[in-house]
Amino acid sequence: MAPKTAPSSGTSNSFQSLLKSYIETTSSRLKLIDVFLLFLMLSGIIQFAYCILVTNFPFNAFLAGFGSCVGQFVLTASLRSQVNPANRAEFKDVSPERAFADFALGSIVLHFFVYNFLG
């Protein structure tokens, strides 16, 4: 296989082609979603590292902060799968507008709980 014969050039090539094809074929809305997902993931990682390395006190604040990242990530990922044109066949009944409204409502409820729990 290609990675065996020229691993470094092969992986970099395939990574570059992956990136290229992502930039070219993905719609700007999905890119926006992906940026948001990346931000949430980094925020969650930072908070988890802080909890492990520094302090988990007050624990309710950690749960709220980390939970808001995780919950928002899940909701956003759901939105992404529902508005992705490639999944159109699977979500015949869900229009992108409806998907966004679900996402927005779910997020507002999530944030309501997060701020109540934050202390």
Next chain:
Amino acid sequence: MVSPWRLLSFLGLAAAALAKSSTGNSVLVVLDPELSRDNFSRFFDGLEARGYELTFRTPKDAHPAVIEHDHPEFAHVILFAPESKTYSSDITPQSLVTLLSKNTNLLIAVSSKATPLTSLASEFSLILPPPGTPLISHFPERDTPATVIPVDVPSRTPVLSGSLSPVWFSGVPFAFNSNPNIVPILNAPPQSFAADSSEDSGADALVDAAEKGGEGLWAGSSLGLVAGFQTLGGGRATWVGGVDLFSDEFAQKPLTDGAKPGNEQFASDVAAWTFQETGVLRVDGSAHHRVNDTAPRDQYTINDRVTYTLHVSKYNPTSAEWEPYSGIDDMQLEFTMLDPHIRTALKPTPEVPGEYALTFRVPDRHGVFKFNVDYRRRGWSYLQSTTVVPVVPPRHDEYPRFLSPAWPYYAGAISTSVAFLAFCALWLAGDSAEPKKSKSTKSD
């Protein structure tokens, strides 16, 4: 609305005009007909001079009864009938115990004869020697019989006043069981022993007993001659090994060095202690509040700083009033939930007489706690005060907020919300900006 304490103090003032005892001034003296009242005139006159009303009767008289309709008729009872074997029906060991439990004080003299009272003594953890074995001592050398003994009086006890001269004693000793309610007042001289006759005929038996390791040996200074007993309810009973201790004959009998014996003062002190004149303390009240607060709270929060205050009074027999008393320096406060979570010294407040105060931190543990003061010292009234308070965790709005270590979490939650809003704005803006493009992609 008159508070019960004020009512009590009014009653106390009313009684103060009559008597110096904290419990009452009526005394029943059950005097054996064989004992001459004149021989105890100093003791009885001294009591009357201090305001007591003495009523005399013999053990076999039915009236006046010590207890009638379950109500004690006298505040104090003196039983000077050491050799009476039969009493009228109102004086039984049971009735005497009932009297004590109703806060009537007893002064009981026993002798070397077996009577119903000697069997009662064992209920007070006093072990009397076999009948007919009085205390004997051959020291110091003197011209009295060997059973009439001068006994040195301990100098520092809460019962006796100051240092007294030795007192003449004639009677039986008793050994003590380990009962914390016993107050030894006078102990036997170290050279004395109990023997089964007033002569020295029992000396060989005594030597035998000593060689057997002391078993059956009644000797030495661990024997008591006069012992008080204080019940948990505050009633006091004093047992005296020989009634002659109170007699005029002994009060006037010069000691071996010619000095006056201390019998009269000793008898007066013993009566004063027994009749609850001296060594009488009471708890006036206790209070508790949070630091920087004045009113007590229904419940405290864990880790609160709480101040506990106790007020103690001592009865002053000369003025017949309760006075604040700050002389206790070994009292302890316990903050108890099953076990004492805190046990610490409760010291008198320097400026305020009679006040004992302590500030401490409530443990980090919720539950139903008790402030508990239980002060028991020989010769003093027992002090007991228990206050129940619940200790609860903080309410939901009493926890500290906006802690500095939590700021990364706050920042995480806020940034998520801000990013969510920005995302929504961009999404909706993109929706309106490129509807055609999205339609065209669809059509493609």
